[in-house]
Amino acid sequence: MTGPLLRLSSIPLIAAGVAITVCAATAHAEPSSGGEWSAADVKSREVADAAAFAVDEVQFRFNTQYYVKLIRIVDAQKRVAAAVGYRIVLDIAETLCSKTETVDANCAVNPQGWQHRCIAIVYTKPWEHFTTLQKFDCGEADPDMPADVR
Numbered sequence: 794m795t796g797p798l799l800r801l802s803s804i805p806l807i808a809a810g811v812a813i814t815v816c817a818a819t820a821h822a823e824p825s826s827g828g829e830w831s832a833a834d835v836k837s838r839e840v841a842d843a844a845a846f847a848v849d850e851v852q853f854r855f856n857t858q859y860y861v862k863l864i865r866i867v868d869a870q871k872r873v874a875a876a877v878g879y880r881i882v883l884d885i886a887e888t889l890c891s892k893t894e895t896v897d898a899n900c901a902v903n904p905q906g907w908q909h910r911c912i913a914i915v916y917t918k919p920w921e922h923f924t925t926l927q928k929f930d931c932g933e934a935d936p937d938m939p940a941d942v943r
Contacts, residue, residue, distance in 0.1 A: 830880060833871035840869040843879040843924075847913035850926040851885070852892075860888045862902055867910065876916040876923075884910050885931075 833840050848863045864884040872878040887906030890896070902908070911931040917924040 828872040828874035828878075830870040830872045830878075833869040833879065835866045835869045837869075839877075840866060840871075840879060840881060843915040843917065844869075844881050844883050844913065846917075846924050847881065847883070847915050847926050847929055848885060851929055857887075858891060859903065859906065860890045860892060860896065860900055861885050862888045862900060864902070864908065876918045878927075879913075879915045879917075881913045881915065882910060883913060884908065 844863055844866050848861060851861055862885065864886050866881060866883050868882040870880040872880075886902045886908040888900040889903045889906075890900035909931045911929060913926065914928040915924060915926055
């Protein structure tokens with residue numbers, strides 16, 4: 794008993810079919826991670842959400858005595874690739890609200906506290922309900938600013 798014979802002349806056709814199938818499958822895959830940064834609207838909901846996420850992560854990750862408040866978004870860039878990336882320049886400041894107190898959305902900025910301009914890089918895949926803070930850098934920070942936030 795023998796199976797169907799494969800003729801040598803049909804191999805190029807099979808290889809072409811496999812190549813077309815692979816190309817069609819990758820055409821629908823997520824874009825590569827090499828997208829270019831371009832200007833983003835600092836007043837857009839997406840940038841505001843990414844900035845708020847970055848500040849919330851700082852609240853959670855760093856052991857500061859007082860809450861940090863987003864003062865303003867100075868600049869924003871966006872990159873679309875396998876995820877949507879936001880590079881945001883923002884001003885943050887120490888508030889008068891201690892982390893041992895209940896969070897008050899209207900917590901005032903401490904006039905004697907530290908203030909600094911930082912860069913946050915946030916990546917999000919809203920279609921997967923995924924957001925992450927890749928980088929939060931305040932460069933040469935105010936000496937009164939806690940070391941773990943710098």
